[in-house]
Amino acid sequence: MAPVPLAVTTSTKVDAALVREARAVAARWGLPFLPRRSKEGIAPWFGVKADALVVVGGDGVTLWDAEGSFAFHAGMAHLRRMRLRDGEPDAFVRVAELRPGDSVLDCTLGLAQDALVASLAVGPGGRVVGVEKSLALAIVAGEGLKRYELGADSGPIEVVHADAHAYLKTLPSGSFDVVFFDPMFAKPKKAQPAFEVLRRFAEHAPLTPEALAEGRRVARRWVVVKGARYTDDLKKLGLQEEPGSRFTDVVWGRIGPVSGP
Template sequence: MTPLPLAVTTSTKTDAATVREARAVAQRWSLPFLSRRSSEGIAPWLGTKVEALLVVGGDGVTLWEPQGSFGFHAGMAHLRRMRLRQGQRDDAFLKVAEIVPGDAVLDCTLGLAQDALVASLAVGPTGRVVGLEKSLPLCIVAAEGLQRYDRGADSCAIEVLHADAHAYLKTLPSKSFDVVFFDPMFAKPKKAQPAFDVLRRFAEHAPLTPEAVEEGRRVARRWVVVKGARHTDDLKKVGIEPAPTSRFSDVIWGRLPALP
């Protein structure tokens, strides 16, 4: 039997509430729900019954595959938000994007929403942040994780859409967002925790194209911002000159103005 590409189940600590929540997650994303006994492990399922599993439990929604697992965690975004709340405006993303309260930001490569979380605080409750994620498993982990994250009344909610960024940009009217942001997966991965290796296997690896950037410039009112890896030509490939940054940073930033 061919394994299902993706399904939803519960954690080992199964109760009626967890089952209801897991079934709701499966329904929201049009995925099959697999019932699981409280003592039943999922290892025998992976690669045989299903290629990957979304496990719903007390810690939220976790994605499992034969090589490991990962779940949503605010991580460094939480620390960056703390600094912003303390009045520190030295966040590299916010500086290059020049995001202000009330702005509308389109994150074309949401991932686990690290930069989107920072943007949601920077734009405040009157602003808007939309995140696009092409990978369905990543999109679900991010969307479900953000639903459970206590962002506070000083941040706007992040709207998560399962969509290809270039195709979605083409559907938008010109000047729809103040800032359009791209953070494509680095072609040369740096050493990271095993969970990031799992994330990377599910992420979209198609390189950012000049055509997508031009669509972003049409949709933007002010800037298209792109993040790249240091010691690569990621930005120059799409016609962007990297901005000066700390020599200790692993990433580089650049931007282009919106089209007239």
């Protein structure tokens, strides 16, 4: 039999509770569950049982393939949230003009770094929906967020596994305050091995003018796009770079909404 593209299993410390949790993860995302014996290695499974595995352990979920692994981690988002709580500015919050009670649609969720910042900016009365085309990354983010303590000052983050353009087409006009796109940078810098695993599973298609137009229909205030400095990412979409720090590789563009047809 050919290997399945993606499956769920447990870590090496197998017990009944962990098996139940792993089976629940598999059921939530419609994936097969592969039982694992205690201390059994998964390296021989790749290309035989599965191409990639979501491993459920006591410390959360980890995405594995034959070349490495990647786990959910709040990373810089945790630091950004701390700074935001201390009253320091955040580029995303500033450009999107996020405020308490807002609804935000993150069309390129990835590992939810910007969604985590948005959840704090919009507060408990707000809402953040993150759309992720890659099933593997949607699972890592979705399960990771279940285990991350957002705090009473943050709004919920809902994870949707879908193609963002197709998902936008299903939404009524003006249904979110802010629509956000963060396409995977076409020219990556050298990164840690774990990030390379993420890059292998991530969606690499550029943001299209058609998807941007749908975002403008859905947004009430702004469509915000993150790009890479020293590229024409924003220019290709007819966006101007917003003023910001020159000491970062990230640039921001935004455009207002349009009325529906």
